[in-house]
Amino acid sequence: MFKKIFKFLLVIFSVGVISGCSNSSAATQTKSSTNKITVVYQLKNNKKTFATKKVKLAKHSTVLKGLKKAWPVQQKKGFVTQIDHRSQKPKQSKYWLYTVNGKQVNKGAASQKLTNHDKVVFDLQVAK
Structure with missing residues (x-):
C-alpha cells in the first residue's frame, strides 16, 4: 500500500515540475518576442527595386541599425x-x-526610430 501511495505522489510531483517548467519557458519566449520588431527594407535605384529584406531588430532601433544588419553600408x-x-x-x-x-x-x-512592421525604402535618385 505504501509503494502505491509513493508512486502516486511521485507521478503527481513529476507532472507538477514538468508543467511548471513549461509555463516559465513560454513566458520567457513571449517576453523575448515582445522586445523585437520586424522591419521590411527595400532598395531602389531610380524607383526600380533591386533588393528587399525583412530584418528583426530590438525595439526602438534606428533605420541605420537595420540597414547595416541587412547590407554593407557607409555613412557620414x-x-x-x-x-x-x-x-x-x-x-x-x-x-x-x-x-x-x-x-x-x-x-x-541614425536618428530615425522604427516601430514594428515599418517599411523602409531607400532610393538612389536625383534630389529635387
Missing part, C-alpha cells in the same frame, strides 16, 4: 552615402533618400 554624419556597394553621385545630384511607411523623412537614418 548619420546620413547614408553607400548601400550594398552603390554610392551616391553628388555631381549628378543622385543621393540615397528614404521613406518610412511611404513618408519622406528629413533626418538622418
Whole structure:
C-alpha cells in the first residue's frame, strides 16, 4: 500500500515540475518576442527595386541599425552615402533618400526610430 501511495505522489510531483517548467519557458519566449520588431527594407535605384529584406531588430532601433544588419553600408554624419556597394553621385545630384511607411523623412537614418512592421525604402535618385 505504501509503494502505491509513493508512486502516486511521485507521478503527481513529476507532472507538477514538468508543467511548471513549461509555463516559465513560454513566458520567457513571449517576453523575448515582445522586445523585437520586424522591419521590411527595400532598395531602389531610380524607383526600380533591386533588393528587399525583412530584418528583426530590438525595439526602438534606428533605420541605420537595420540597414547595416541587412547590407554593407557607409555613412557620414548619420546620413547614408553607400548601400550594398552603390554610392551616391553628388555631381549628378543622385543621393540615397528614404521613406518610412511611404513618408519622406528629413533626418538622418541614425536618428530615425522604427516601430514594428515599418517599411523602409531607400532610393538612389536625383534630389529635387
